[in-house]
Amino acid sequence: MWKLIKSRLSWWAVGVGTLFLIVQVMSNLSLPTITSDIINKGVANSDINYIWHSGYKMMFIAFIGVIGSVVNVYFASTQAQKVGNKIRHDLFEKVSFMSDFEFEKFGDASLITRTTNDVIQIQNVMVMVLRMMLMAPIMLIGAGFLAYNKQPELTAVFLVSLPVLAIFVGIIMYFAVPLFKSLQKKIDRINLVFREGLTGVRVVRAFNQDKFEQDRFADANHDYMKTGITVFTIVSFMFPIMTLVMSGTNMGIIWFGGQLISNQTMQVGNLVAFMTYAMQILMSFMMLSMVFVFIPRASASAARINEVLATKNSVVDGENLTAGSGSDNNTATLDFNHVSFRYSGAERAAIDDADFHAKAGDTVAIIGGTGSGKTTLISLIPRLFDVETGNIKLDGTNIEQLSQHDLHDEVAFTQQKAVLFKGTIRENMLYGNEEATDDDIWRALEIAQTGEFISKDGDGLETFVEQDGDNFSGGQKQRLSIARTLVKKAKVYIFDDSFSALDFKTDADLRKALKDDPEMQKSIVIIVAQRIATVADADLILVMDGGKVVGQGNHEELKADNETYREIIASQIKEGDQK
Structure with a gap:
């Protein structure tokens, strides 16, 4: 997939989008620390002025984060659409100059699927990569560092929660990735049957084969539906598992954090901030997992597109060309x-x-x-x-x-x-x-x-x-x-x-x-x-x-x-x- 998109990306736009993404992440990471200070310094000391001042500061930082998010989403979306536009253009140009032999090798239905659905899969994953895949590691590292800085003892909770989450995500990917790849071929089949039914509608009616064609399409459609339901059911387990792990992590943090507070070795504000950073760490891990689930499907689509673009025409211009003989x-x-x-x-x-x-x-x-x-x-x-x-x-x-x-x-x-x-x-x-x-x-x-x-x-x-x-x-x-x-x-x-x-x-x-x-x-x-x-x-x-x-x-x-x-x-x- 990287081979397909790298030459079609506008790198300055990716750089600007990444810069504003960093601004957004830094804003998000700053808010829990300010919340911690409000509790530890403002609420604990009944300092209303400090609470108002910190509140205005949070509003300003949150506004900066919103701007960073909007600009990043804009560049990620436009780049994904522009790359999709260039890929579709290149595919159409390639197919337009194919000889009959190459055209028949792929078939109408498959070429239509590769130019539409396969390109859409790449566009969708590009948005995820330019948003989640870049955001997740930055937030994961930043939140991890700040959580450790707040209370090093509590970070031991992650030694249990993160491996458990990684095991479940790995199992889900093991079963889901092959099914995602097969979905693209099943879309080819639906397009083929549907296209034949449309172009041959008069023949179908003449021979009174409406029921046969409906059954044929229903079989292809049901096969796609069945695979789709299976794969998305498998992926859907990720969200309740994530919720379960996050809830368990919170319980562990509150349990051990409460003991630290009772021993007066930890402030309440720090516990609140630590819980927020813990959620950011787990959410970052979840985002990375989602990206890695959908990347194989886009990779399969990219391989199908590259197969068309890399096909060498059997009919090519010779090396020593002679000029045309004109209009006489x-x-x-x-x-x-x-x-x-x-x-x-x-x-x-x-x-x-x-x-x-x-x-x-x-x-x-x-x-x-x-x-x-x-x-x-x-x-x-x-x-x-x-x-x-x-x-x-x-x-x-x-x-x-x-x-x-x-x-x-x-x-x-x-x-x-x-x-x-x-x-x-x-x-x-x-x-x-x-x-x-x-x-x-x-x-x-x-x-x-x-x-x-x-x-x-x-x-x-x-x-x-x-x-x-x-x-x-x-x-x-x-x-x-x-x-x-x-x-x-x-x-x-x-x-x-x-x-x-x-x-x-x-x-x-x-x-x-x-x-x-x-x-x-x-x-x-x-x-x-x-x-x-x-x-x-x-x-x-x-x-x-x-x-x-x-x-x-x-x-x-x-x-x-x-x-x-x-x-x-x-x-x-x-x-x-x-x-």
Whole structure:
């Protein structure tokens, strides 16, 4: 945990907070001595003036202590919040630049828990450390010294009370710490089940599985509740034990102190002060115990956060980078040179010896059965994964010699699942190109065939988009996603099965608009599709099967001599899906 927070702390603020904490502790330690003097000198001698004077002095010192406490709490709280803010920022930045492999390694639910609940655990413990952990040893040492100074003989009581308290606290920590660590994993489980239930609510309802999902969440929730009840029940024993030890300590002090007073070797005021210092000593020990109970939970959270921050991306920029080739798309070329790729731990290559060439103005279509490697192949172009052997060249430059930023500037990607953000149509389109004008946006929307539900006469670009585009149909969301891709100025446009929700006419009109648009003719268009009708007019069709490109050419060439392509045609003719 120290490794995580030390570079994110403002040390001058910690120093100021600690200084005022010392002021608070010194004020608290001064009050029992003044109380002792009031009893011994003022009350015993009936000196009213001395009592009033000492009372004003106590009020002033108490006020100074309040100021010290307020300032310390302010700095402790603000530092905890600022450190939490920096950790969340670093986590979000790290996750934003993770490759798909690292992202899938942790999972959505766990990353959300690490960014929220785990950070909160660290913030809470930081406040405790900057308050209690710093206060407790200072008060423990100071109160111990002053108690000994008041009556050395009575300090023997602590030789019994402190070891007893330490034994009980140790037993509680032994059982509580492992349970605190397991709570974080159980929160992961709750987030996973809850998130799946929310994102898949339509599927749940369609299959009438509401009861199943409720039971699944109830199991995860009950498991967390059961562990939480157990651990906090164990911790709750600390307070009655503390009360018991404090009461026993007071009884011992009063018993032995009364004998000293009766023997006239101790004043009454000193006994009152000693009892107060004894409570401060025990409370200090209690505060330290509480901190050490909760630190392991925060340490577990810090380890989970450090695991994310320390993860090395499998996709990184090379050492000898080549500058991007700029915005001149007339030279656009894309080459796959005997490219192979396999997922981590996989026995068989997902892509095996892919080799093809495309130039500006070409439309490349990729077709094949489910699991044939179509999406994996195009994911290699923006380096969502890195190739195992071979290389991919854009404009003659190996993409691994381009920075990821420059490479992503040259590639526009529409993925299988249409993702829209809450806001307006304009805001969603500007996500593809912040500098796009309204004319650029309307051009992209027209190519994407959005005229039936977005027009300049209505709300137009100010049409509101609900979260995840829930106020649009599947086909409408796909077209808006395509339009967002077209707004971007790129050399390679990739459409990963993003025409699947379109009817045949809209599909044909969209592809014709892409082909006829002067700007698109300067770029390479790659379309992944399942339907022959979608790929038939492409300049180059890649037929994939089992991760291999088993055929490439135009529609007529493949129809004549490629068995796999003919099988796809035959299967779609039977279904009435042929062009």
